[in-house]
Amino acid sequence: MENVLRPLIVIGGSVLLTLVIGWATDLLLRKADARHSETPLWGLLRRGRIPYQLVLCAAMLRGAYDEAQVLREHRVGIGQTLTLVLIGSAAWLVIRIAAAVVETSYSRYARMHRDPARVRRVRTQVTLIMRVVAAIVGVVAVAAMLLTFPAMRAAGASLLASAGILGIVAGVAAQSTLSNMFAGLQIAFGDMVRIGDTVVVDGEWGTVEEITLTFLTVRTWDERRITMPVSYFTSKPFENWSRGGAQMTGIVYWHLDHSAPMDAMREKLRDILRECPAWDGRACDLTVTDSTPNTMQVRALVTAKDADDIWKVRVTVREQMIRWLTDHHPYALPRVNTADSAQPPGRNGARPSASPDGAPRRVHEPPRQSR
Numbered sequence: 305m306e307n308v309l310r311p312l313i314v315i316g317g318s319v320l321l322t323l324v325i326g327w328a329t330d331l332l333l334r335k336a337d338a339r340h341s342e343t344p345l346w347g348l349l350r351r352g353r354i355p356y357q358l359v360l361c362a363a364m365l366r367g368a369y370d371e372a373q374v375l376r377e378h379r380v381g382i383g384q385t386l387t388l389v390l391i392g393s394a395a396w397l398v399i400r401i402a403a404a405v406v407e408t409s410y411s412r413y414a415r416m417h418r419d420p421a422r423v424r425r426v427r428t429q430v431t432l433i434m435r436v437v438a439a440i441v442g443v444v445a446v447a448a449m450l451l452t453f454p455a456m457r458a459a460g461a462s463l464l465a466s467a468g469i470l471g472i473v474a475g476v477a478a479q480s481t482l483s484n485m486f487a488g489l490q491i492a493f494g495d496m497v498r499i500g501d502t503v504v505v506d507g508e509w510g511t512v513e514e515i516t517l518t519f520l521t522v523r524t525w526d527e528r529r530i531t532m533p534v535s536y537f538t539s540k541p542f543e544n545w546s547r548g549g550a551q552m553t554g555i556v557y558w559h560l561d562h563s564a565p566m567d568a569m570r571e572k573l574r575d576i577l578r579e580c581p582a583w584d585g586r587a588c589d590l591t592v593t594d595s596t597p598n599t600m601q602v603r604a605l606v607t608a609k610d611a612d613d614i615w616k617v618r619v620t621v622r623e624q625m626i627r628w629l630t631d632h633h634p635y636a637l638p639r640v641n642t643a644d645s646a647q648p649p650g651r652n653g654a655r656p657s658a659s660p661d662g663a664p665r666r667v668h669e670p671p672r673q674s675r
Contacts, residue, residue, distance in 0.1 A: 315365065317368075318361060318364035318365050318368060319361060321360075321364065322357050322360045322361040322364065323357070325357075325360055326353055326356060326357040326360065329353070329356065330350060330353050333346050333347075333349055333350050334346075334350070337350070343408055343411075343412070344407070344408055344411055345404060345405070345408040348403070348404035348407055348408060349400075349401065349404045351400055351403075351404065352396075352397050352400035352401055352404070355393045355394075355396035355397035355400060356397055358389065358393035358396070358397075359390065359393045359394050359397055362386050362389045362390035362393060363390055365386055366383065366386040366387060366390060384452060384453075387452050388449050388452065391445055391448050391449050391452075392445060392449070394445070395441050395442065395444070395445035398441050399437070399438050399441050399442075402434070402437050402438075402441075403434055406430050406433060406434055406437075407430070409430070410426060410427060410430045413426050414426075414427075420500075424498040424499055424500040424501065424546075425498045427498070427499050427500070428491070428497075428498040428499045428515055431499065431515060432515065432516075432517060435516060435517055436517070439517075491515065491520075491534055491537060491538065496537060496538070496544075497512055497515075497520070497537055497542075497544055497547075498512065498515075498546070499512050499513070499514070499515055500512060500546070501544055501545070501546040501547065502544075502545040502546050502610070502611040503522060503542055503543060503544050503545065503546075504542065504543035504545070505522060505530070505532065505536070505537075505542045505543075506530075508522065508524055508530055509524065509525060509611075510522040510523050510524035510525060510528075510530065511523050513529070515534070516534075517534070518533065518534060519531050519532065519533055519534060520532050520533075520534050520536075520537065545611050546610075546611075551584070551586070551607065551608070551609055551610070552607070552608055552609075552610065552611055552613075552614040553587070553605060553606070553607050553614070554605075554606050554607070554608065554614040554615075554617060554618045555603055555604070555605055555606075555618075556603070556604040556606065556618050556621050556622050556625075557593075557601060557602070557603055557604075558601070558602045558604075558622075558625065558626070559599045559600070559601055559602075559638055560599060560600060560602055560629075560636050560637065560638060561599060561600075561635065561636050561637060561638055561639055562595070562599070562600055563635055563636060564600070564602065564629075564633070564636035565633055565636060566590070566592065566602075568633070569590055569602070569625070569629075570590045572625065572628055573588060573590050573604055573621065573625065574588060576620065576621055576624045576625065577606065577617070577621070580616070580617055580620050580621075582608050582613035582614075582616040582617045582620070583606060583607070583608060583613075583617050584607055584608050584609045584613070585607075586607040587605065587606070587607045588604070588605065588606055588607070589604070589605040590602065590603070590604045590605070591603055591605075598638070598639075599638050604621055604625070606618065606621060
């Protein structure tokens with residue numbers, strides 16, 4: 305009976321105690337979250353209850369396994385497995401706690417500051433910081449797992465001796481990856497581009513959707529995703545329409561006849577913008593910017609609060625102005641000027657000849673026969 309009860313008491317007691325402690329901790333976090341609704345920290349910490357219970361259970365089983373006296377011939381392997389589970393779950397728990405703290409700090413900053421540009425900048429930095437923290441914790445956890453094996457500890461001296469050569473080889477082999485990682489850190493803390501910014505890259509207009517240590521994703525207006533290495537944004541020029549403020553100025557061009565009513569068009573432009581909710585009211589203007597023998601180029605200048613609204617204002621002004629000109633001033637639309645063609649020299653089309661005194665001589669045509 306002792307050989308049966310001892311393992312049940314040790315293993316079952318460890319699992320039961322883990323569940324009780326996990327339940328009590330989760331209950332305390334729920335109460336703290338309900339009491340302090342102004343901060344999401346306690347609710348975010350509840351996401352770590354699974355790795356927390358794994359840490360408790362692995363630690364209890366690792367400490368009390370010898371007392372269970374079960375599978376003694378495999379005690380080394382079981383102890384090694386419990387140690388690996390303990391290290392992995394501890395790393396998982398650290399990442400969850402760090403994520404909760406960082407996300408709480410970001411949400412508090414977003415509530416205190418109303419500037420969207422600064423909030424997007426902090427969001428980009430927080431995202432990359434979490435990826436760096438997760439990568440560091442993962443590397444440390446894997447290293448700790450490897451060092452638990454006696455063979456790895458014995459080979460430590462030789463690994464350290466060859467670390468210089470391996471570092472050089474790895475640096476050459478992963479040159480592009482490392483450059484992208486440093487470029488990602490430069491973007492995060494250099495405030496070059498942020499999540500949510502409106503950018504134009506390679507002729508494509510879109511919004512920055514995701515930034516990692518190695519690549520950046522741009523969501524275009526037609527729902528496509530363009531994935532580019534972050535080193536592109538540190539080595540090549542690109543347009544960032546959100547930097548320095550989201551307000552934008554748009555331009556609409558028409559090619560019209562020289563007789564177009566400019567004063568009436570200016571009044572119509574103001575009427576169109578007053579009825580357009582996307583116009584922010586900062587500025588509007590209409591001028592002639594160029595002229596050709598057949599047409600003149602008319603430019604309308606409008607403003608809006610961001611890139612999406614400036615697009616709406618431009619298409620609205622272009623469409624309604626063309627419709628108004630077609631209905632009320634059709635003569636202002638571009639036309640092709642035509643004239644009577646000159647008749648070639650001949651019997652019926654000969655030019656009048658000149659008399660000796662210089663006066664034009666009339667050329668008599670044969671009389672037409674009446675029907």
